Amino acid sequence: MKSKGISGSCEMCVYYEYDEDYECYTCSTNLDEDEMARFMQDTFYNCPYFQLNDEYRIVRKQM
Numbered sequence: 001m002k003s004k005g006i007s008g009s010c011e012m013c014v015y016y017e018y019d020e021d022y023e024c025y026t027c028s029t030n031l032d033e034d035e036m037a038r039f040m041q042d043t044f045y046n047c048p049y050f051q052l053n054d055e056y057r058i059v060r061k062q063m
Contacts, residue, residue, distance in 0.1 A: 010025075010027065010039075010047070011025075012052060012053055013027075013047070013049075013050050013051060013052070013053060014051045014052070014053040015027055015028045015029045015049060015050075015051065016028075016053075027039055027049075029049045031049075
């Protein structure tokens, strides 16, 4: 599920993944052409697809 209206750093996003073919980190969401251009220029702030990469979320629900 994609969270709308939440902004954050790409490095903390669950969709920011390492691409072994390109040997760099990329955004794995399906961005349109304008969004991809902003992402490549490092001006993609307030990303509508940002989702916090919270590894412990499931554990907290179990408590």
